[in-house]
Amino acid sequence: MTAGETVRSRIWSEEAEADNPFQARVCRCAGYDVYGEVIRKAGWSEYLYLLFRGERPAPHRARALERLAIALANPGPRDLSVRAAMNAGVGGSTGASALMAALAVGAGVSGGAHEVFLAAEVFARCGADARGWAETLARPPRHWHEDFWPAVEHPPGFEPYADDCAVPVRQTLDAVVEVMPGGLAQALRDGRAGLEAAAGAPLAMTGAAAAVLVDLGFSPEQAEMLFLLLRLPGAAVHALEQRHYGWRKYPFFRDGLVLTDDPGPVATPAGAGPEAAT
Amino acid sequence: MKPRWQPLAEAAGRWETDLGAWFAGERVVFRGRDLLHDLAPLPWMELLLYGITGRRFTPEQVKLFEQMWVLSVSYPDPRLWNNRVAALGGSARTTAALAAAAATAVTEARIYGGQANYGAIAFIRRALQAEDPEVLVMEELRVRRHVPGYGRPIVAVDERIPPLLTCARELGLADGPHVHLAFEVERVLKRRRMKMNITGLAAALAADQGLMPSEYQAYVSFAFGAGILPCYVDAAVHPEQAFFPFRCESIDYEGPPPRAW
Numbered sequence: 001m002t003a004g005e006t007v008r009s010r011i012w013s014e015e016a017e018a019d020n021p022f023q024a025r026v027c028r029c030a031g032y033d034v035y036g037e038v039i040r041k042a043g044w045s046e047y048l049y050l051l052f053r054g055e056r057p058a059p060h061r062a063r064a065l066e067r068l069a070i071a072l073a074n075p076g077p078r079d080l081s082v083r084a085a086m087n088a089g090v091g092g093s094t095g096a097s098a099l100m101a102a103l104a105v106g107a108g109v110s111g112g113a114h115e116v117f118l119a120a121e122v123f124a125r126c127g128a129d130a131r132g133w134a135e136t137l138a139r140p141p142r143h144w145h146e147d148f149w150p151a152v153e154h155p156p157g158f159e160p161y162a163d164d165c166a167v168p169v170r171q172t173l174d175a176v177v178e179v180m181p182g183g184l185a186q187a188l189r190d191g192r193a194g195l196e197a198a199a200g201a202p203l204a205m206t207g208a209a210a211a212v213l214v215d216l217g218f219s220p221e222q223a224e225m226l227f228l229l230l231r232l233p234g235a236a237v238h239a240l241e242q243r244h245y246g247w248r249k250y251p252f253f254r255d256g257l258v259l260t261d262d263p264g265p266v267a268t269p270a271g272a273g274p275e276a277a278t
Numbered sequence: 279m280k281p282r283w284q285p286l287a288e289a290a291g292r293w294e295t296d297l298g299a300w301f302a303g304e305r306v307v308f309r310g311r312d313l314l315h316d317l318a319p320l321p322w323m324e325l326l327l328y329g330i331t332g333r334r335f336t337p338e339q340v341k342l343f344e345q346m347w348v349l350s351v352s353y354p355d356p357r358l359w360n361n362r363v364a365a366l367g368g369s370a371r372t373t374a375a376l377a378a379a380a381a382t383a384v385t386e387a388r389i390y391g392g393q394a395n396y397g398a399i400a401f402i403r404r405a406l407q408a409e410d411p412e413v414l415v416m417e418e419l420r421v422r423r424h425v426p427g428y429g430r431p432i433v434a435v436d437e438r439i440p441p442l443l444t445c446a447r448e449l450g451l452a453d454g455p456h457v458h459l460a461f462e463v464e465r466v467l468k469r470r471r472m473k474m475n476i477t478g479l480a481a482a483l484a485a486d487q488g489l490m491p492s493e494y495q496a497y498v499s500f501a502f503g504a505g506i507l508p509c510y511v512d513a514a515v516h517p518e519q520a521f522f523p524f525r526c527e528s529i530d531y532e533g534p535p536p537r538a539w
Contacts (some may be wrong), residue, residue: 006530013531021525031534041539054533096376104383148386148396148495161283201282258294261310 010054030054045069052222061216064180068212071172071205072227074234081106081231082238089239090250102235103228109152110160111206116227118144119157119210120220128187128211130194137199155199157207165192165202172205176212184215330496331489338449339487343497345445346483350438350476351391352504354512356521360385360502361509368513369521377510378503385502390477392498397426398481399494402456402463406485411459415466427460427478428467438476446483454486 013031014024027034030050038047042056045066049057057065075082084105088098106112121141126132137155144152154160173189180186188195188203188211196202206227213223242250298308306313308325309332317325324340327333335343356365360381367377386392401418408414418425430436446452460482464474484494513521 006528007524008530008532010531010533012529013533014526014529016526021527022523024526028531028536031537032539033536037539056539094373094376096372097379100376100379100383146400148393161286163282253291253293256291256293257299258292259296259299259307260294261296262299262307263310263312265305266312266315 011051032056048226049216052226053217057216060180064176064185064212065216067175067179068172068209069230071168071175072209072230074237075205075231076234077238079106079234080111082235085235085239086242086250089241089243090245090247092243095236095239098239099232099235102232102239106228106231106235109149109156110154111204113224113227114149115156115206116210116213117220117224118152119207120214120218120223122156123184123188123211123214124220127184128191128195130191130198133195134198155201157204157210158196158199158201159204160201162202162204165196166205169203169205169208173208173212180215185212326500327497331493333488335487338451342446342449342451342483342487346442346480347501347504349442349445350480351502354505354508356509356513358505359387360391361505364506364510365513365521368510369516369519371514371518374507374510378506381506381510382499382502385506386499391502392495394426394477395481395498396491396495398477399485399489400491401426402460402478402482403485403491405463406456406459411463412466415463419470425463425467425472427481428464428474429472430475434471434473436473436475439474439479442476442479442483451483451486454483456482456485 011030013028015026017023017025026036029038029047032038032050038050042050043062043066046057046062048069049055049062049065077083077086081102084101085098088094088101107114109115109118122133122136126136133155140152143149144156159166170189173185173192177186177189185208188208192203209227210220210223213226214220218226296310298306298313300306308317309328311317317328320328321340321344323344324335327335327340327343353361356362363384364377364381367373367380388394405411405414415425443452446457457479460474460478464472464478467473481494484497489497
């Protein structure tokens with residue numbers, strides 16, 4: 001690096017070994033000694049919270065984050081992001097490509113992390129107030145339809161293909177409210193019917209996750225990142241599982257593709273077929 | 279009343295499309311044409327554009343689209359942010375595809391690349407429809423504090439504009455309405471010392487060839503490849519992990535002081 005140029009950080013500091021400026025002896029996260037102290041005293045969700053927020057979470061917040069992390073860890077093999085990862089696994093692609101595929105596909109505005117971002121923006125502004133949501137949905141922000149992201153096709157945080165809120169979504173909210181009562185998550189749980197009426201659709205896991213993450217103090221950008229991050233375990237294990245099963249046991253939709261403008265086989269001139277070539 | 283999940287039930291196991299299909303061991307249909315016969319002579323750029331848009335382009339247009347990549351974004355400088363990802367990949371001894379994919383994804387950036395390109399073509403198309411483009415320019419400045427396709431980080435002058443404009447002129451494609459308007463907007467912005475950048479010119483040229491913003495976004499997504507991959511290859515033959523390494527003291531820490539958990 002050019003002498004004098006540095007990386008600025010409020011998150012991380014290092015003390016070098018006396019005899020090697022490129023090897024850290026002590027690493028601190030927001031002032032806490034990670035390998036000397038945090039590793040023994042903190043749980044994973046506490047450390048995750050510290051990394052994102054720069055402060056230790058109160059115990060009930062750490063428990064709420066942990067419960068959300070469990071809820072998000074595996075969306076299951078029908079989820080589009082996990083399916084992307086399985087396609088890497090089944091073809092024998094690299095491990096990184098499986099997770100990159102899950103991240104890319106799971107990033108979108110339909111069931112993905114950018115939907116969480118958009119929903120978190122509304123939760124941060126309107127809370128669980130049904131009138132605020134209704135006004136936002138009636139006059140959506142410009143970036144919902146004029147952006148390099150594809151246009152929003154359903155209210156962010158709500159389910160386009162269900163008539164009722166899924167049991168796992170309600171169970172997730174219940175489990176979070178149990179350890180973190182009195183906040184936005186509880187307001188959403190208790191006022192869900194009003195919001196669903198405003199949205200014209202049932203609450204989705206993206207909406208529940210957005211509300212809980214906003215409740216925990218995360219910004220919409222942080223909520224987007226955490227949603228991407230926390231769903232990776234499922235993508236990883238399903239990719240590995242399909243790698244083991246192999247492509248013969250994986251759907252190819254052999255008869256599923258219906259081509260509407262098939263020109264048909266090209267007539268091969270006599271003597272120009274494969275037989276002639278061999 | 280049908281349940282809301284009815285569209286999924288109807289789509290299960292069935293994908294109707296006019297895009298194409300592989301007939302195993304026999305042939306490939308590509309947007310209604312036989313890839314291995316009808317489309318076999320096409321240059322890759324023409325096939326790419328046909329695949330994205332479903333439309334055919336003249337040889338001059340195809341050449342322009344290819345030269346836009348060559349002249350605009352094929353810089354083999356590993357300090358540039360997306361290229362740097364590829365160089366880091368080479369330095370960390372990851373694979374070429376992983377480095378290229380990551381760098382390509384990173385290219386969809388706000389201050390350059392994908393987001394900037396999308397903004398530029400959306401703006402110039404909107405400006406052509408506007409009654410008074412100057413009013414639109416002022417509105418963009420008021421709302422976004424910049425006009426997509428104008429101004430440039432690090433340096434004000436864009437060295438890529440003269441060669442791309444020369445190329446477009448030689449191909450007879452430099453006189454479209456979007457290109458004329460792009461220079462008109464530059465004259466409006468001169469007071470603010472904002473000059474057109476390559477993003478603005480390329481977007482205007484593409485708009486004049488009929489590309490919609492979403493089509494342009496797809497076309498530019500692979501544009502940086504000729505700069506990205508050499509950065510990976512070059513870093514991969516340097517010593518491992520040695521790409522601009524940081525000393526511990528290179529982290530300029532601004533957070534809380536040391537404290538106990």
